[in-house]
Amino acid sequence: MSAPCRNGRDAAGDMLASGRAAIEQIDRAILRLVAERLQVGEAIARSKHAAGLPVLDPAQEARVVRRAAELAREAALPEEGVRELFWRIITLTRRAEDHAA
Amino acid sequence: MVITTRPGVADQQIDALRERLERCGMRTLAVRRGTRVVVACLDAPGAAENSGDWQEDVNIESVMAWTRPYRLASRDASPGGAHDTTPIRIGSAHDAVVGGNGIVVIAGPCSVEGLEQLRATAHGVRNAGATALRGGALKPRTSPYAFQGMGAEGLELLSLVRQETGLPVVTEVLDTRQVDLVAEHADVLQVGARNMQNYALLAELGRIGRPVLLKRGFAATITELLFAAEHIMTRGNHDVILCERGMRTFESATRFTLDISAIPVLKRETHLPVIVDPSHAAGDAELVPALAWAAIAAGADGLIVEVHARPEQSRSDREQQLSLPAFSAMMRGATTFAAAAGRRLAHGAPTIVEPPLYVSRQAALRRRPVAS
Numbered sequence: 001m002s003a004p005c006r007n008g009r010d011a012a013g014d015m016l017a018s019g020r021a022a023i024e025q026i027d028r029a030i031l032r033l034v035a036e037r038l039q040v041g042e043a044i045a046r047s048k049h050a051a052g053l054p055v056l057d058p059a060q061e062a063r064v065v066r067r068a069a070e071l072a073r074e075a076a077l078p079e080e081g082v083r084e085l086f087w088r089i090i091t092l093t094r095r096a097e098d099h100a101a
Numbered sequence: 102m103v104i105t106t107r108p109g110v111a112d113q114q115i116d117a118l119r120e121r122l123e124r125c126g127m128r129t130l131a132v133r134r135g136t137r138v139v140v141a142c143l144d145a146p147g148a149a150e151n152s153g154d155w156q157e158d159v160n161i162e163s164v165m166a167w168t169r170p171y172r173l174a175s176r177d178a179s180p181g182g183a184h185d186t187t188p189i190r191i192g193s194a195h196d197a198v199v200g201g202n203g204i205v206v207i208a209g210p211c212s213v214e215g216l217e218q219l220r221a222t223a224h225g226v227r228n229a230g231a232t233a234l235r236g237g238a239l240k241p242r243t244s245p246y247a248f249q250g251m252g253a254e255g256l257e258l259l260s261l262v263r264q265e266t267g268l269p270v271v272t273e274v275l276d277t278r279q280v281d282l283v284a285e286h287a288d289v290l291q292v293g294a295r296n297m298q299n300y301a302l303l304a305e306l307g308r309i310g311r312p313v314l315l316k317r318g319f320a321a322t323i324t325e326l327l328f329a330a331e332h333i334m335t336r337g338n339h340d341v342i343l344c345e346r347g348m349r350t351f352e353s354a355t356r357f358t359l360d361i362s363a364i365p366v367l368k369r370e371t372h373l374p375v376i377v378d379p380s381h382a383a384g385d386a387e388l389v390p391a392l393a394w395a396a397i398a399a400g401a402d403g404l405i406v407e408v409h410a411r412p413e414q415s416r417s418d419r420e421q422q423l424s425l426p427a428f429s430a431m432m433r434g435a436t437t438f439a440a441a442a443g444r445r446l447a448h449g450a451p452t453i454v455e456p457p458l459y460v461s462r463q464a465a466l467r468r469r470p471v472a473s
Contacts, residue, residue: 059124062120066119066120069119
């Protein structure tokens with residue numbers, strides 16, 4: 001009587017473990033992409049600095065967030081949360097750009 | 102500045118409006134109200150606000166200056182109408198929502214003192230209809246010689262008892278360095294009255310994805326409480342529950358004076374849920390039920406009450422903790438007062454159908470196979 005119950009729990013445990021492993025892989029990919037984004041930001045900051053252009057571009061930042069919000073809506077993701085996430089990413093990029101410039 | 106659009110404006114036009122605002126250095130938050138969208142503008146520099154050209158946009162119905170000094174916490178940014186409260190989910194149970202029609206009762210011991218004490222109290226309050234379990238593992242005590250709590254071990258016990266009872270756990274965090282540890286075990290992180298203006302701690306809590314129960318400092322005004330909530334909300338965490346727990350006055354018959362008027366004032370000023378802690382206000386178990394019922398009558402969304410299976414053996418705040426029979430009697434009265442206020446008590450935790458599967462975290466870690 002207890003065997004099917006235990007099997008059910010084992011299956012649920014396996015599913016949980018594989019789900020968590022998949023999430024860890026996704027997190028690693030997100031971090032790689034964030035690192036890549038910061039490097040690109042730094043390169044842009046250096047070239048702007050060399051050309052005598054202002055590094056900070058609020059209009060471009062607002063465009064990036066708008067594009068992210070549109071994509072989030074198309075993908076049926078929570079739009080406000082995605083906007084918040086992108087403002088955070090932009091803050092990180094700004095800091096990296098400050099160091100580079 | 103709060104901008105309300107005309108009915109039926111397309112998403113792309115809202116996007117364009119927000120881009121215009123954000124280009125000026127503002128942050129915006131949009132909330133749909135029926136067919137209109139309300140765009141709340143934060144960090145608004147004066148120049149953009151005063152430019153006046155927003156009025157000429159055909160998609161905009163009205164542009165209002167913020168009417169209150171706090172913003173995200175204020176009624177100006179309310180997702181609902183003038184009297185609605187933003188519901189905040191505090192656990193996985195269906196009815197564990199603070200700010201809905203159901204009045205939530207969070208009950209448990211002042212301090213976690215051991216497994217048997219916590220388990221007996223948790224099952225007792227659950228049977229009496231409590232919605233969530235409180236218990237301090239990290240205790241701020243006036244005297245450094247008083248019991249300071251069980252620390253990380255106490256948090257483990259809270260997790261274990263949550264697993265057994267299904268009750269979401271509310272516990273205090275004292276320090277920025279403890280936020281991640283407490284968030285690992287708690288469904289709601291509590292900021293105590295003494296920490297209400299610890300802005301570094303509030304900022305840390307703003308970045309985590311857990312509801313925060315913010316207690317009013319015993320010498321803080323309602324405005325200061327709402328600014329403290331704003332510190333958490335501007336960092337991205339909008340799930341803040343406010344708690345009135347008594348003020349320091351010249352009266353010495355009670356430990357603090359419960360500010361009942363704070364409840365309707367907060368209801369007028371903010372869309373955040375408001376709960377009341379009658380235990381710390383009274384400092385005397387005998388007075389707790391009357392204060393709890395008064396809070397419900399005044400419109401509180403919940404109560405947080407100290408209960409101990411054996412109050413006489415408690416290691417902290419012995420005189421203000423209710424026994425289990427006294428808590429049951431308080432709950433019976435609360436049901437009547439809730440009905441008189443046109444509300445009901447939130448249902449307790451769901452029925453447990455299986456025995457707990459819990460193994461302690463340390464035990465689980467010990468059993469985990471070594472990665473190859």
